[in-house]
Amino acid sequence: MQAIFDDGAFAPCPTPFNLAAYVLAHADRLADKVALSVVGLSGAERWSYARLQQAVRGTGTGLLQAGFTPGDKILMRLGNTVDFPIAYLGAIAAGLVPVPTSSQLTAREVGKMIDGLAPAGILHDPAVATATTDLPVITTDALKAMRDLPPVDWALGDPDRLAYLVYTSGTSGNARAVMHAHRAIWARRMMHDGWYELSEDDRLMHAGAFNWTYTLGTGLMDPWSVGATALIPAEGVDPQALPLLMKRHEATIFAAAPGVYRKILSHHESIVLPKLRHGLTAGEKVSDQIRDDWRAAGGGELYEAFGMSECSTFISGSPSHPAKPGALGRPQTGRRVAILGPDGPVGLDEEGVIAIHRDDPGLMLGYLGAEEETQSRMQGDWFLTGDHGRMDADHQITYMARADDMMNAGGYRVSPLEVEAALSDIPGITEIGVTDCEVKKDARLIIAFYTGPEALDEAMLKQAAAERLARYKQPRAFVHIDQMPRNPNGKLLRRALRDHWPAPTA
Template sequence: MLSVFDQGPPAPCPTPFNMAGYVLGAAGATPEKLALAVVGATGAERWTYAALEAAVRGTATGLLQAGLRPGDRVLMRLGNRVEFPIAYLAAITAGLVPVPSSAALTAREVANMLPELAPSVILHAPDVACPETDLPVIGADALAAMRALPPAGYDMGDPNRPAYIVYTSGTSGKPRGVVHAHRAIWARRMMHDGWYGIGPEDRLLHAGAFNWTYTLGTGLMDPWSVGATALIPAEGTDLAALPGLMEAHGATIFAAAPGVYRKILNAGAARAIPSLRHGLSAGEKLPASIEDNWQNATGTPIYEAYGMSECSTFISGAPRRPATRGTLGRPQPGRRIAILGTDGPVPLGTEGTIAVHRRDPGLMLGYLGAEDETRDRMRGDWFLTGDQGVMDNSSSITYLARKDDMMNAGGYRVSPLEVEQALSDIPGITQIAVTDIAVRSDARLIMAFYTGPAPLSEAELARLASERLAGYKTPRGFFHVDALPQNPNGKLQRRALAQIYEALHDPS
C-alpha cells in the first residue's frame, strides 16, 4: 500500500465568507461571555465577546475612514498587547489584508520587506522597530480611539480571496510573504478535534505573545471560533509563573512551544493543576524527555502538532487519538497527506518527503511576488514541505529530518542564507556559515562559524548581529575557524559544521 492518507475532504467553506465574521460568531450567541483575559500577577484585563466585536468593527470603520480600501495591505508593527489582535481582525473585517510581523524584527529587516510588500499603511506602536518611510502611519493611540466608532459591516466575498500575509524564512535566504485566503480559518476546524480537543467551555492559555502567529491562531482565533475563552499572559510575565496563572484562571488547555515547557520544568514550577486536561505543542519537534517530564510533573499529556506557515498544522496527536510514541501523530481527518518519492507516493514504511495535497483549504495561495518559488514547492498535485518522514500502516508519521538546511529557532523557521547574508559584510570576516546545533538533547541553537585574519570579539559580533537580525535569528555563538568545510567542488558542507562545534567543545 502507498503512503497516502485520505478519508475524504472536509465540509466546503461557505460563500460569501469573511474570516473575522466567522471568528467572532460567538458575539451574537453569547455576547457577555468572556472571550479574552490578559492575565498577570496583579489581575486580568477582561474582554467579553460583545466588547471584542465592538472594538474590532469600530477599528474597521476607522481604517476605512482613513482612506483604505478592500485589498489594501496593512503592515502591523504593534507590540504584545490586545491592540494587535483587534487591529488584525479589524483589517480583515474591512476586507483589507493585514501583515502581522514579529516585534523582534529590526528596522533593517522591515525595510527590506517594504518594496515587495508595498503596504498602503503601517500600524505602528512607538516601542516597536520601524524604518523611516514615506508611507502613511497610524499610531497605537489612534487605533485605540477607533474602537469607539460605529461598527463596520463584514466585507463578505469569495473565501479564496487573500485575507492575510505572514512572513517566513525562504529557502533562498530572502523572507517570503505567505498569502493565505479567508478559507484558511475554516480549514482550521480540522484541528479542533484533530489536535486541540477544544469546545465552548474550554479556557485555553497560550504562552506566546499576541504578535506571534502561533498565538494568533492557536491562542486566539481558534478558541474564539468555537466560543471558548482565550487566556494570554500579560507582557513581561515570567514563564515560571504560568502554572500559577493556569490554576488561578481555570485553564483547561495549555499551548506553548517546546522551549517554554522546558523552561517551566527547569524552574521547578511544573505541578498538577486541577482544571488542566492537556497541553499542546508546535513550532519545533517536541523532545521525548520534555514530554515525559511534563507528564510526570503535572499528570497531563502533551499533544504535538506538525505544520508550517504555508499550511498551519495538519499532522497531530489528539485527546481522542493520541500519537504513537515517537511519531508526530496522524493526519487530521479531512486532510490528504502523502509521503512522496521522485515518482509519487512511496510504499508504507518507506522514507520520503511529507506533502500536502493542493486541495487542502488551509494551503496558502502562494508566496508573494515569487510565483517561481511557489511552483517549485509543488510536485504535481502535492505541496512539498521539505521535511522527510515515514508513514506506517496506521497512518502515523515519523519525522526524520529536513531535506534542506533550514533551521528552527524557538519555533521559527530560519534560513541560514538569510543570516549569512546579513553578517557577511562585517569587517574582519571573509566567509561565514551558520547552522543550528543540538547543544542538549532537548535544545538547538543557531551557531556561526567564520574565517578571517584573526578572531573577532564575540561581544562585538553579537552586537552587530543584533542590529541586523531579529533576536531569534541571531547566532548564540561565533567561532573563528581556519576554513569552512567544503566538498571537492567548493560547495559548503553545512552539516559538517556540527562536527567542528563538537571538536571545539571536546574536553579532551
C-alpha cells in the first residue's frame, strides 16, 4: 500500500471571510470573559473579550485613518507585548496585510526585508531595531491611542486572498516572505481536535513571546477562536517560575518549545498541576528523554506536532490519538499527507519526503516575488516539506531527518547559507561553514567552523555576528579548522563539521 493519508477534505472555509472576525467571533457573546491574562509573579494584566475586540477594531480604524488602504503590507517591528497581537488583528480586520517579524532582527536584516517587501509602512516599538527609511512609521504610542476609536467594519472577502506574511529562511539561504490567505486560520480548526483537544473551557498557557508565530497561533488565535482564555507569561518571567504560574492561574493546557520543558525540569524534580490536562510541544523535535522526564515529574503527557511556516502544523499526536513511541503522530483529520519518493508516493514503512496536498486550506499561497522557488517545492499535487519520514499502516509518521542542512535554534529554522553569507567577509576568514551541534543531551546550538591563516579572537567574531544577525541566528562558538570537509564533487559537508566538535556532555 502507498504511504498516503486521505480521509476526505476538511469542510470548506465560509465566504465572505475575514481572519480577525473569525478569531473574535465569540467576543460579543463572551464580552465579560477574560480572553487574555498576561501573568507575572506579582499579578496579571487581564483583557476581557469586549476590551480586546474594541482595541482590535479601533486599531483597524486608526490604521485606515493614518492613510493605509486595504491590501497594503505593513511591517511589524513590535516587542513582546500585547501591542503585537492587537496590531496584527487590527490590520487584518481592516483588510491590511501585516508582516510580523522577530524583534531580534538587526537593522541590517530589516533593511533587506524592506527592499524585498516594499511595505506601505512600519509599526514600530522604539525599543526594537529597524532600518532607516522614508516609510510612514506608526509608533506604539500612536497604536495605543487608536484603540478607543470607533470599530472598523470587518473587511470581508474571498478566503483565498492574502491576509498576512511571515518570514522563513528557506533552503535558498535568503529569508523568504511566505504569503498566507485568510483561510489559514480556518485550517487550524483541524488542530483543535487533532492536537490540542481545545474547548471554550480551557485556559491555555503558552511559554513563548507574543511576537513568535508559534505563540501567535497556538497561544492566542486558536484559544480566542473557540472562546477560551489565553495565558501568556509577562516579559522577563524565568521558565522555572512557569509551574507556579500555571498552578496559580489554573492552566489546563501548556504549550512550549522542547527547550522550555527542559529548563523547567532542570529546576523541578516534581510538578504538581491539578488542572493541567496535557502539554503541547512544537518548533523542534522533542526527545523521548524530555517526554519521559516530564511525565515522571508529574506534568502528564506531551503531544508533539510537526509543521512549518508554509503550513503550520498538520501532523500531531493528541489525547484521542497519541503518537506511538518514536513517532510524531498522525495527519490531522481533513489533511491529505503523503511520503514521496522521486516517482511519487512510496510504500508504507519506506522513507521519503513528507508532503502535504496543494489543496490543504492551511498551505501558503506562495513565496512573495519567488514564483520559481514556490514551484520548486511542488511535486505534482504535493508540497514538499524537505523533511524525511516514514508512514506505517496506522498512518503514524516517524520523523527521519532533514533533507537539507537547515538548522534548528530554539524552535527557529535557520539556514546555514544565510549565516555563512553574513559572516564570510570578516577579515582573517578564508571560508566559513555553520551547523547545529549537540552541546549536551537534547540541546543543540549553532556553531561556526572557519579556515584562515590563524585562529581569530572569538570575542571579536561574536561581536561581528551580533552586528549582522538576530540573536537566534548567531553562532555560539567559532572553531578554527585546517580545511573544510567536502564530498568528491567539492560540496561542503556541513554535517561532517560536527566531527570537529567535542562529544556532548550529560
